[in-house]
Each structure stands twice: as C-alpha cells, then as structure tokens.
Amino acid sequence: MIWALDFALLLFMIICATAAITVKDLLHATIVLAAYSLIMTVLWAEMNAVDVAFTEATVGAGITTVLFIAAIARTRRSSSD
Amino acid sequence: MMENVVIRTVSRLAVPFIQIFALYVIVHGASGAGGGFQGGVVFAASFILMIIAFGMPNVRRRIDNRGIMWLSVIGIAIYAGIGFLALLMGGNFLEYAAIEAALGIPHLHGILIDLVEAGIGIAVMAAMVSIIFDIAGNGEESS
Known part of the structure; x- marks a missing residue:
C-alpha cells in the first residue's frame, strides 16, 4: 500500500463517481462510470483482492458499459431533469 | 453497418485469443x-x-436462441449435478472430498473443481450473450 498512490486513486475515484451522477448526457455518464470502474479495479488489485479486481474489470468496465450504451441507443440520450 | 477492414481484421484476429484467455481463466x-x-x-x-x-x-445467424438456452441449462446441470452427487455420496453440497472418498480415485477433487468451474463458465457465458442479444438486438426473433 503506497500512501500517495492510494490518495490519488481515491480522489480520482470520488471525482469520477460525483461526475457520473451529475453529468447531464447519459453517454458521458456511462463512460465516466467505466473510468470509475477501472480505478476501482486498480484499488482492488492494490488491496490484494485480485479476484474482486478481475470481476470488477470484466463486469464493471466491460459488460455494464456495453449494456448501458446499448440501452442508451434504444432510448433518449439526455436526461430531462 | 459501416465497412471497416481494419476493425474487422483486428477483431477476427483477437477473438480466438480472447476465447483462449477465457478458457485459461x-x-x-x-x-x-x-x-x-x-x-x-x-x-x-x-x-x-x-x-x-x-x-x-x-x-x-451463427448463434441461435435455442443453442444459448441449451448451453445455459447444461452449465447449470453440470454445476448442480456435481453438487448433488456429493450429497448422494454422503457429504455436503459440493463437498468434493466425499465423492473422492466414495469413488476411491486419487486427486479427483481437482477434476471436479474444474468441471464445476466449466459449468459455471458455460452458464454465465450463455446468460450474458442472451442479455446482450435481447438488449442490443432489434427485437427480432426474441423467442
């Protein structure tokens, strides 16, 4: 556990999580959520939870992004509220 | 669909390696x-x-709904079959040591673990492909 790397990753993760729920365009939110998932993968791997990191990388950054993009393609792209 | 020879060639090369990596995992x-x-x-x-x-x-055209359904059923059947086989042999659910002791084959639990993992992998793959087909498809032949 490197203190500075941990701090930077957690800070960037919080920024990504906040951006994912505040951004208006749903496609942007999906891509930011994928970036959040990638940082989460690095964090899990750094905490020696390799299995969880692997699941986060495949499901979080891979499958859910494709699913969200497919869902956005079938609905409207920008949120109304 | 946009014709792009680079994307098509690279994916044609990459898909077998991704599948080999999946089997390795x-x-x-x-x-x-x-x-x-x-x-x-x-x-x-x-x-x-x-x-x-x-x-x-x-x-x-290459993967139809019936094949996906059968793959997912077969995966679950492998998983649950080995689990209940351990119950029949007098152990707990998925207790590989009970099957190994009952059949008397050494190092059987390693093969059983791999079989259970393969069953889970087949079921998860079929379910994921089914979800992708249903969401990303145009809704045709959704039986």
Whole structure:
C-alpha cells in the first residue's frame, strides 16, 4: 500500500463517481462510470483482492458499459431533469 | 453497418485469443485469480466484440436462441449435478472430498473443481450473450 498512490486513486475515484451522477448526457455518464470502474479495479488489485479486481474489470468496465450504451441507443440520450 | 477492414481484421484476429484467455481463466480458477464467472464473462466479451465488428445479424445467424438456452441449462446441470452427487455420496453440497472418498480415485477433487468451474463458465457465458442479444438486438426473433 503506497500512501500517495492510494490518495490519488481515491480522489480520482470520488471525482469520477460525483461526475457520473451529475453529468447531464447519459453517454458521458456511462463512460465516466467505466473510468470509475477501472480505478476501482486498480484499488482492488492494490488491496490484494485480485479476484474482486478481475470481476470488477470484466463486469464493471466491460459488460455494464456495453449494456448501458446499448440501452442508451434504444432510448433518449439526455436526461430531462 | 459501416465497412471497416481494419476493425474487422483486428477483431477476427483477437477473438480466438480472447476465447483462449477465457478458457485459461476458467481452468486456472482453482489455483489463482479467476474462475468460472470471470472466464464466462470474458468469453461473452468476445461475442460482444464480434457483434460490434460484424454486426448483430451476422452473429445472430451463427448463434441461435435455442443453442444459448441449451448451453445455459447444461452449465447449470453440470454445476448442480456435481453438487448433488456429493450429497448422494454422503457429504455436503459440493463437498468434493466425499465423492473422492466414495469413488476411491486419487486427486479427483481437482477434476471436479474444474468441471464445476466449466459449468459455471458455460452458464454465465450463455446468460450474458442472451442479455446482450435481447438488449442490443432489434427485437427480432426474441423467442
């Protein structure tokens, strides 16, 4: 556990999580959520939870992004509220 | 679908390697990182790459709904079959040592773990591909 790397990753993760729920365009939110998932993968791997990191990388950054993009393609792209 | 020879060639080259990696993750799950779920998801990701590169109708023509349904049923059947086999042999659910002791074959539990992981991988792959087909498809032949 490197203190500075941990701090930077957690800070960037919080920024990504906040951006994912505040951004208006749903496609942007999906891509930011994928970036959040990638940082989460690095964090899990750094905490020696390799299995969880692997699941986060495949499901979080891979499958859910494709699913969200497919869902956005079938609905409207920008949120109304 | 846009004709792009670079995307098509690269995906045609990459898909077999992704699938080999998925099989490696499934088999390697007992001794290291990975397992049936992750391997199945990686295997499904190769089909997603095929859908992105070649278009949904081309992939849909090779993989039909009935085959996906049977794959998912077979995966669950392998998992639950080995689990209940351990119950029949007098152990707990998925207690490999009970089967190994009852049949008297040494190192059987390693093979059983790999079989269970393969079953989970098949079921997860089929379920993921089915979900992708239903969401990303145009709704045709959704039986």
